Amino acid sequence: MEKCSTGVDGLDILTDGGYPCGRSTLVFGGPGTGKTLLAMQGLAASASEGEGGIFVSFEEDPDDIIRNFGSFRWNLAEHVASGKITAVDARLCPGTAISGGFEIEGLLGILAARLTESGATRLVLDGIDILLALEPGKQDGIRQLLAVERFIRDHKLTALITLKSDEVGAGMAIAPYIGDCVISLDRRMENDISVSTLELVKYRGTPTPGVRLPVAIDERGIALLYEGARMVEHKVFNDRLSSGVARLDTMLGGGYYRGTTVLVSGSPGTAKTTLSAATVDAACKAGETALMVSFDEASAQIVRNARSVNIDLARHVEAGKLTMISLRAALAPAQMHIHHLCKVIEDTKPTVLVIDPVSSLIKGGGKSMVDSVVQLLVDYIKVRGITGILTALVDSDDPEHEVTLTHVSTIADTWLHLTFVAHGGERNRALTIIKSRGSAHSNQVRELVLSSDGLSLADVYTEGGVVLMGTARLEREAEAATVRSRDAYDIFTKRSGEAAAIEEAKARITALEAEVAGRTKALALLDELEAKVVEIGEERVDAVRRSRSADGAPKLVVPEARR
Amino acid sequence: MITLELFIAGTAANSSKALNNLKRALADLEIQVDLAVVDVLHEPKRAWESGVLVTPMLVRRAPAPTQMLLGSMDDVTQVAAFIGATT
16 A cells, blocks of 8 residues: 655554555544644655645634744745645634535545645545534445545545544444544643644554554654664674773672663662763763753752762863753653654663653653653664663652652663662662662662762671671771771781791701700810820830830730630 | 525535525515625625625625625525615
8 A cells, every 4th residue: 555654753663664555534523632733744745745735624713723833844834835735714604504414425525626636636634523513414424434435535636634523422423434544642631731643543454553652742843752662673782881880880890881771779878870870971971962851850059969969060061072961841741852862862862861860750641651751762872872871760669669660670681779778777879779670680788878079889897697888888998997907917926926936946947956056066176085095005015015125016926825 | 685695505505595585585575775795606705805604694894884694595484674774
């Protein structure tokens, strides 16, 4: 089936190309849901492509419509002036009396002539239910709608018919069956903020995703936040970005993977913003481009507060590496904020994005809407390989039961949770890594310490399975220091004793060696003496022998008889 | 002088009914009117320029102000009231 652009990027993706060409599309919606806007936007888009269209208004003065839509960037006035768009006032003159039934064939005849004359192939019948409601019989309304549908088919017009949704209940229930494509627009109040949505109810020959999508309105008209089922197109990286806290990087196995989404949840005052600022600071220092979006807190204040923990964000802003914007959450629905953000992202092209806190968006629409909007945002940044830091404010210390987080936490690749741990009359900040996809990460609860030197995670001291923090940790640290110094003293003492003993032993060795030397000397003298004694002894024997008239050497004379 | 224009869509049911009903009403009233019947399928431009898009539509051009009556005009009294100077 040939398709024609709707003039809304997201809707072109949703419808896999646009409205069915040469067929009718029905648009249902209550007051102020953007039916007329959607219809005129399509005409303006086709007029820009050189395709003419006729806009038949049954409800509003077409001149008013053109004037009101003049603020959109469609060059509507030019298209009307050049004849590409013809606006027709099909309202009944005020005071027109009604008597009996009427038929649509006259109108269709007039339109046919007009279409032939102008060569237009696009048609909008805006608020046709106003006219059909004047029919005395309900069936007549349907009959005329069928005639319109046949006319559109016969003339191969790409047509949009808008109807009020409440008319569906009032006898027009059959209407959605008539169009080849049916779109439902809705608007409801959530937390005093109007939330607009669009649903592709049916599309003959094209699968419908069956989701109600958030609608935003900007200077291009209706914007549908829909990127399609592009999950697989998320960019995946192997390099990591520092969290800005050295020990946290270690706990995460090296930091956050580029292109992943990090959820930092915590109750008020747990340093979610400061932790985000630390990441931004580290990223900017590493040459990344960052965008920091704050809800309900002025950028200047964040810069000042970060400075107190030795983080200089102003420097990065001046260097053009960091863009900081501050928004008031409750002033617009979530989808408008996100749509605005997507545009800022396009302009600034950051590689790191902080939304602080993403939970503020709930002020601009209910949970379900925020969930889908956050999902869209996460998809949007992941497709672009942007690392996202989303902070979330929780009111309890039990994040698992915090309903506002359930969806965001599912989407996030890494989830850090910050809490206050009350112990011994004080509250200390504790950081837990609840999950970190694809990283071997520490499961230990750590104390996050903010000081004028920056952010750090304190040393771990556990006691009875509890990680000690604050004063308890300091006490334990002091205690440990005491133990260490006592041990050191003992060792010193023992070491000194041993050293002295060695010296003593050495001295003894010297003395013994001296004794050995002395005695060796004495022994030598004795040997000498002994030799002398022997010598003297022999001399004496000789002398005796000589004195006894023996000569020569003394001889032992053995008597013969004894032989 | 009363000037009337009746815009019809060829032989469409309500248009035919309207033409018949109008003729009957005019006969009953026994007044002189200047009636022009415009078939929008033949003269779409005339209808377009008159701001008439839905048929059958009876337009009373004179006496001023211009008044319009939409429909098959089944209620003869209503039609008479619309045409006549009684309004």
